[in-house]
Amino acid sequence: AQKVTQAQTEISVVEKEDVTLDCVYETRDTTYYLFWYKQPPSGELVFLIRRNSFDEQNEISGRYSWNFQKSTSSFNFTITASQVVDSAVYFCALTPYPGGKLTFGQGTILTVHP
Amino acid sequence: GAVVSQHPSWVICKSGTSVKIECRSLDFQATTMFWYRQFPKQSLMLMATSNEGSKATYEQGVEKDKFLINHASLTLSTLTVTSAHPEDSSFYICSAREDRGLLGANVLTFGAGSRLTVL
Numbered sequence: 001a002q003k004v005t006q007a008q009t010e011i012s013v014v015e016k017e018d019v020t021l022d023c024v025y026e027t028r029d030t031t032y033y034l035f036w037y038k039q040p041p042s043g044e045l046v047f048l049i050r051r052n053s054f055d056e057q058n059e060i061s062g063r064y065s066w067n068f069q070k071s072t073s074s075f076n077f078t079i080t081a082s083q084v085v086d087s088a089v090y091f092c093a094l095t096p097y098p099g100g101k102l103t104f105g106q107g108t109i110l111t112v113h114p
Numbered sequence: 115g116a117v118v119s120q121h122p123s124w125v126i127c128k129s130g131t132s133v134k135i136e137c138r139s140l141d142f143q144a145t146t147m148f149w150y151r152q153f154p155k156q157s158l159m160l161m162a163t164s165n166e167g168s169k170a171t172y173e174q175g176v177e178k179d180k181f182l183i184n185h186a187s188l189t190l191s192t193l194t195v196t197s198a199h200p201e202d203s204s205f206y207i208c209s210a211r212e213d214r215g216l217l218g219a220n221v222l223t224f225g226a227g228s229r230l231t232v233l
Contacts, residue, residue: 043205044226045227099213101163103160104159
């Protein structure tokens with residue numbers, strides 16, 4: 001069985017602060033894929049990143065960066081210089097193969113105050 | 115890029131009525147679609163996997179007769195909530211898998227979701 005844990009239920013920061021969202025996963029599969037999605041108040045899921053289990057390189061995209069640590073089964077997400085528009089619910093998710101059914105974490109509500 | 119249209123985006127119905135939600139892949143074919151349910155301030159829970167031309171595969175605890183899924187074409191899957199009750203009020207989200215085959219790894223695209231309120 002697969003499991004994704006996002007221990008932080010809610011995070012509140014002031015604009016321009018850096019913030020890290022934690023994600024820990026459990027799986028018996030040797031190959032798997034990890035995702036981060038953003039869900040703004042409107043409800044739609046916005047894809048942020050996909051990472052496969054055999055690629056542990058960290059990735060940076062603008063203000064976003066991801067730290068994949070296979071040894072600790074973690075896939076953390078950092079937003080640098082946060083902005084009010086970053087306020088949303090962020091989900092970490094896991095699947096054993098591309099396009100497979102996703103197991104989502106509980107989600108972290110991020111609120112960025114001006 | 116791939117687009118999945120979900121309709122209606124919101125619906126209010128009376129208790130006891132049935133409601134149909136459509137999930138349509140606009141610019142690609144999707145043999146497989148997934149239906150998720152999300153209660154307020156909670157995570158997305160997979161309800162079922164919809165397979166074109168065959169019966170859907172339901173997750174444990176999801177009532178097949180309550181949540182009817184039909185995937186009659188490669189671009190359309192429908193979820194019908196039968197005899198809806200207030201506890202069925204939720205946000206329903208579909209995702210469609212674009213099978214890229216040799217072109218690359220399969221990709222999931224999500225619809226914008228459908229908010230159901232049962233009075």
